[in-house]
Amino acid sequence: MLRKIWLFTPGPTPLLPAAAQAMAMADVHHRTADFRKLLSRCLADLKIFVGTQNDVLLLAASGTGAMEASVANFTSPGDKVTVLSAGKFGERWTGLAKAYGCEVNTVSVPYGKTFDLNAVSGQVKDARVVYMQATETSTGTMHDVRGVAELLHGGDTLLVVDAITGLGTTRFDIDAWGVDVLIGGSQKAVMIPPGLAYLSVSERAWQRAESAKSPRYYFDLRKERKAQVNGETAFTPATSLVAALAAALDYLRAAGGGDLAAGRDNLISNAEITAEMTREAVKAVGMTLFSEAPANAVTAAVPPAGIDSSALVKDFRENFGAVVANGQGEMKGKMVRFAHLGYFDYLDTIGIIGALEHVLGRATGKELFGKGLTAAQSAYRKMRQGDRVAVA
Amino acid sequence: MLRKIWLFTPGPTPLLPAAAQAMAMADVHHRTADFRKLLSRCLADLKIFVGTQNDVLLLAASGTGAMEASVANFTSPGDKVTVLSAGKFGERWTGLAKAYGCEVNTVSVPYGKTFDLNAVSGQVKDARVVYMQATETSTGTMHDVRGVAELLHGGDTLLVVDAITGLGTTRFDIDAWGVDVLIGGSQKAVMIPPGLAYLSVSERAWQRAESAKSPRYYFDLRKERKAQVNGETAFTPATSLVAALAAALDYLRAAGGGDLAAGRDNLISNAEITAEMTREAVKAVGMTLFSEAPANAVTAAVPPAGIDSSALVKDFRENFGAVVANGQGEMKGKMVRFAHLGYFDYLDTIGIIGALEHVLGRATGKELFGKGLTAAQSAYRKMRQGDRVAVA
Numbered sequence: 001m002l003r004k005i006w007l008f009t010p011g012p013t014p015l016l017p018a019a020a021q022a023m024a025m026a027d028v029h030h031r032t033a034d035f036r037k038l039l040s041r042c043l044a045d046l047k048i049f050v051g052t053q054n055d056v057l058l059l060a061a062s063g064t065g066a067m068e069a070s071v072a073n074f075t076s077p078g079d080k081v082t083v084l085s086a087g088k089f090g091e092r093w094t095g096l097a098k099a100y101g102c103e104v105n106t107v108s109v110p111y112g113k114t115f116d117l118n119a120v121s122g123q124v125k126d127a128r129v130v131y132m133q134a135t136e137t138s139t140g141t142m143h144d145v146r147g148v149a150e151l152l153h154g155g156d157t158l159l160v161v162d163a164i165t166g167l168g169t170t171r172f173d174i175d176a177w178g179v180d181v182l183i184g185g186s187q188k189a190v191m192i193p194p195g196l197a198y199l200s201v202s203e204r205a206w207q208r209a210e211s212a213k214s215p216r217y218y219f220d221l222r223k224e225r226k227a228q229v230n231g232e233t234a235f236t237p238a239t240s241l242v243a244a245l246a247a248a249l250d251y252l253r254a255a256g257g258g259d260l261a262a263g264r265d266n267l268i269s270n271a272e273i274t275a276e277m278t279r280e281a282v283k284a285v286g287m288t289l290f291s292e293a294p295a296n297a298v299t300a301a302v303p304p305a306g307i308d309s310s311a312l313v314k315d316f317r318e319n320f321g322a323v324v325a326n327g328q329g330e331m332k333g334k335m336v337r338f339a340h341l342g343y344f345d346y347l348d349t350i351g352i353i354g355a356l357e358h359v360l361g362r363a364t365g366k367e368l369f370g371k372g373l374t375a376a377q378s379a380y381r382k383m384r385q386g387d388r389v390a391v392a
Numbered sequence: 393m394l395r396k397i398w399l400f401t402p403g404p405t406p407l408l409p410a411a412a413q414a415m416a417m418a419d420v421h422h423r424t425a426d427f428r429k430l431l432s433r434c435l436a437d438l439k440i441f442v443g444t445q446n447d448v449l450l451l452a453a454s455g456t457g458a459m460e461a462s463v464a465n466f467t468s469p470g471d472k473v474t475v476l477s478a479g480k481f482g483e484r485w486t487g488l489a490k491a492y493g494c495e496v497n498t499v500s501v502p503y504g505k506t507f508d509l510n511a512v513s514g515q516v517k518d519a520r521v522v523y524m525q526a527t528e529t530s531t532g533t534m535h536d537v538r539g540v541a542e543l544l545h546g547g548d549t550l551l552v553v554d555a556i557t558g559l560g561t562t563r564f565d566i567d568a569w570g571v572d573v574l575i576g577g578s579q580k581a582v583m584i585p586p587g588l589a590y591l592s593v594s595e596r597a598w599q600r601a602e603s604a605k606s607p608r609y610y611f612d613l614r615k616e617r618k619a620q621v622n623g624e625t626a627f628t629p630a631t632s633l634v635a636a637l638a639a640a641l642d643y644l645r646a647a648g649g650g651d652l653a654a655g656r657d658n659l660i661s662n663a664e665i666t667a668e669m670t671r672e673a674v675k676a677v678g679m680t681l682f683s684e685a686p687a688n689a690v691t692a693a694v695p696p697a698g699i700d701s702s703a704l705v706k707d708f709r710e711n712f713g714a715v716v717a718n719g720q721g722e723m724k725g726k727m728v729r730f731a732h733l734g735y736f737d738y739l740d741t742i743g744i745i746g747a748l749e750h751v752l753g754r755a756t757g758k759e760l761f762g763k764g765l766t767a768a769q770s771a772y773r774k775m776r777q778g779d780r781v782a783v784a
């Protein structure tokens with residue numbers, strides 16, 4: 001039987017066809033007026049997508065590159081920084097800050113949990129920078145960015161947020177909240193392949209960048225700012241990905257009836273609905289949610305006791321062509337993760353839940369047909385206006 | 393919410409990504425060694441796909457062009473021909489044969505029915521040519537090509553079969569059965585856009601072409617045969633579609649582990665499974681099958697009394713981005729047609745059935761969640777080896 005490739009991973013996510021086409025045709029030199037126009041349009045659109053008046057810069061790097069830039073540009077060796085860590089990506093902040101010689105206070109909660117604002121309050125206020133995730137992809141958890149930002153009001157601490165899977169799945173108002181730096185990646189909700197990172201930088205953060213002493217060259221944001229304001233880049237940009245990103249942002253603008261912010265909000269609603277469908281489905285087939293505060297970017301579902309998620313992941317792949325994520329690191333074997341960020345719709349979501357019922361049914365010896373599917377359909381109907389049916 | 397475009401129409405069918413890519417990059421001149429090599433490879437592969445030792449020729453035309461060629465090349469004005477007609481495409485044969493001045497004996501059965509071989513036996517033997525469909529797309533009906541071929545054994549009658557939706561969905565052995573001409577189209581099971589037709593021509597049919605007096609120029613198959621044996625074409629070929637077709641045939645070869653005939657058989661099994669899933673689903677939600685002999689190419693499903701299928705088609709499109717076919721001509725409003733030919737898999741099929749339960753539920757006021765889905769899952773499990781589950 002035919003098996004298409006179905007990516008349900010929290011990055012890379014399914015490629016938008018219009019972006020794929022733009023990417024394939026991006027036969028452009030980066031030191032030309034054509035490219036300057038393309039990049040300027042992209043940066044202006046990214047400001048709308050991120051929802052900020054601050055500068056947004058693009059880097060030819062994956063998301064971790066922008067995370068590194070956010071350490072190198074805003075710290076000096078010996079700076080006291082606080083990392084709020086609740087998973088593999090929280091741990092990455094700690095690794096990065098240590099690599100640059102910061103004195104790191106890592107405030108950890110167990111995998112699957114989020115932070116108690118009262119408990120962390122005393123740990124963040126004296127830090128030079130607080131680093132956190134908007135959504136912790138490894139555990140499918142949403143953190144309270146607004147709450148942390150409020151703890152820092154009136155102080156001198158910068159707040160840097162990895163929103164790599166948070167953007168396009170979560171509602172932010174970063175200028176009002178006072179988020180200094182927010183980071184996104186290309187292979188996530190913006191529906192293009194890996195290779196680009198972007199970040200917004202507040203005026204306060206720019207001032208810090210001037211005095212910061214950590215070493216930086218490729219990731220020197222001051223050089224990029226100077227170049228990108230003119231549609232240039234300090235180093236060779238990833239031109240085909242920029243073309244793809246422009247096409248994806250055009251798609252979102254069209255999805256918002258000509259209004260990119262409305263299109264982004266539609267994209268977030270889409271993640272909310274497909275995530276809710278999936279959460280209800282996995283519970284209905286006897287799995288549990290790993291996270292106490294589930295993100296809409298990705299659902300981490302724990303199989304019943306005695307079932308290794310690695311076998312489920314393999315069955316999805318071999319029998320349905322579906323690529324779902326296993327747990328990372330020590331969480332491997334303990335969960336299946338289904339993504340909702342970006343280019344997923346009703347049919348995709350119902351399809352993967354149908355496959356789940358075969359896969360988990362085989363593993364548990366239970367008859368699961370229809371259990372997750374009907375739960376997902378009910379969730380969809382409940383969340384979507386206009387989807388009303390007179391129930392007999 | 394996001395709505396992808398989901399084609400579930402019996403042509404055009406979903407585009408194979410590798411074919412789309414080849415098509416986009418087909419920057420080739422047709423009078424070059426590169427193109428001759430490409431076309432020769434395509435024609436050799438088409439012989440395997442069709443399953444014949446006869447010549448297979450490609451035309452820059454849609455399927456109706458190859459139908460016309462099969463009248464213009466094998467008849468003379470005044471020839472007695474028989475058309476076996478059971479739907480819109482049967483009627484097309486009659487229209488074509490009349491346009492060329494044939495004396496047409498149209499043997500009709502009502503829409504949704506197929507032919508009783510005993511009843512047609514006396515109507516076919518004296519004809520110069522018998523024209524029929526392998527599958528009548530307008531009603532979702534499979535006809536007995538082998539049975540008709542057997543009626544003609546030992547005689548002088550040519551058998552011409554429109555297999556435009558039959559190829560890749562139905563098992564044929566046309567050389568053993570004695571099918572003189574078999575016609576296919578590009579936007580069907582071979583997963584590329586419209587614009588190419590292909591047909592196999594027996595030696596007996598070539599002899600008829602020499603004596604036939606009907607007028608022909610663009611569709612003169614003798615000119616095409618002479619050119620295509622050298623990788624040339626009599627007129628400008630649709631080069632990008634040829635490149636796409638070559639890529640699609642490569643995909644099928646890979647799907648057969650390096651054996652194109654095995655890949656084609658997998659494609660047919662795929663249509664058989666997705667069709668059976670759909671048939672069981674539509675019955676489970678209270679629709680009926682329009683056809684007494686359902687084809688695996690397309691399922692024609694009749695809604696409950698009082699429900700206009702046009703409203704269902706509109707709801708599929710507007711709420712799920714799914715393009716399903718309405719009835720054609722006087723069948724409009726009376727059925728929804730779901731295609732299975734080409735690039736469809738388990739997730740697609742479950743997805744559209746999930747959507748059907750919303751759409752039909754809204755129209756009937758009945759709660760249908762899970763009814764069609766579980767019927768489809770059970771059909772899938774029953775038909776697929778290796779998909780075994782211990783039922784609790």
